[in-house]
Amino acid sequence: MLVFAAAILEILWASMLKDADSVMMWILIFILIVASFLLLIKAYKFIPIGIAYAVFVGIGTVGTYIVSITILGEATSKQQVAFLILLLIGIIGLKLTTKEERE
Amino acid sequence: MAWIYILLAGLEEVISVVAMKYVDGFKHKKPIAVMGVGFMASFYFLSQAMQEIAIGIAYAAWSGIGTIGIAIVGILRFKEKMNILQFIFLSLILVGVVGLQLAS
Numbered sequence: 001m002l003v004f005a006a007a008i009l010e011i012l013w014a015s016m017l018k019d020a021d022s023v024m025m026w027i028l029i030f031i032l033i034v035a036s037f038l039l040l041i042k043a044y045k046f047i048p049i050g051i052a053y054a055v056f057v058g059i060g061t062v063g064t065y066i067v068s069i070t071i072l073g074e075a076t077s078k079q080q081v082a083f084l085i086l087l088l089i090g091i092i093g094l095k096l097t098t099k100e101e102r103e
Numbered sequence: 104m105a106w107i108y109i110l111l112a113g114l115e116e117v118i119s120v121v122a123m124k125y126v127d128g129f130k131h132k133k134p135i136a137v138m139g140v141g142f143m144a145s146f147y148f149l150s151q152a153m154q155e156i157a158i159g160i161a162y163a164a165w166s167g168i169g170t171i172g173i174a175i176v177g178i179l180r181f182k183e184k185m186n187i188l189q190f191i192f193l194s195l196i197l198v199g200v201v202g203l204q205l206a207s
Binding site for chain 2: 037040041044048049050051053054055057058061062065077079080082083084085086087088089090091093094097098
């Protein structure tokens with residue numbers, strides 16, 4: 001599913017944004033942003049925009065959060081884990097209940 | 104004032120994402136322009152709001168407004184059908200995104 005690929009690129013650039021300190025990094029971030037939006041535009045052809053965008057935002061949030069606790073070593077709380085689980089249920093649920101339309 | 108910025112940023116986000124729908128394989132130039140300007144305006148307003156409101160809260164409000172707004176436009180403008188299960192799962196994502204930001 002294209003939305004997943006778009007969201008994974010989003011996680012990459014959002015994580016890099018935190019310690020971007022060179023021109024090369026910024027160029028790479030910009031390329032990743034453009035690529036992730038291109039994939040999202042493609043995904044719109046097959047699934048409703050409301051659902052595509054919610055999944056995109058959801059995966060982006062889960063991913064950047066996981067990166068921040070695993071790689072950047074930020075602290076986590078029970079509350080955050082609970083919301084994370086809700087988010088995952090929502091994403092997986094939408095994936096299962098949404099049929100992709102073929103052109 | 105900061106909350107007005109967030110509202111503006113959220114609206115710009117909705118406009119941009121809806122414009123993306125019209126880009127349709129890059130056959131049309133106008134939606135691309137609307138999209139580019141919209142995203143820039145959206146990020147600008149968001150950064151302005153973050154001067155006064157904590158980043159987590161500002162981001163939660165912004166993504167919440169955007170997600171709800173886009174779902175509504177999808178249903179009204181593009182006649183997208185959403186069943187009760189999809190509505191529930193979409194709400195879970197919304198609660199998760201906003202809750203996670205506020206809890207951070």
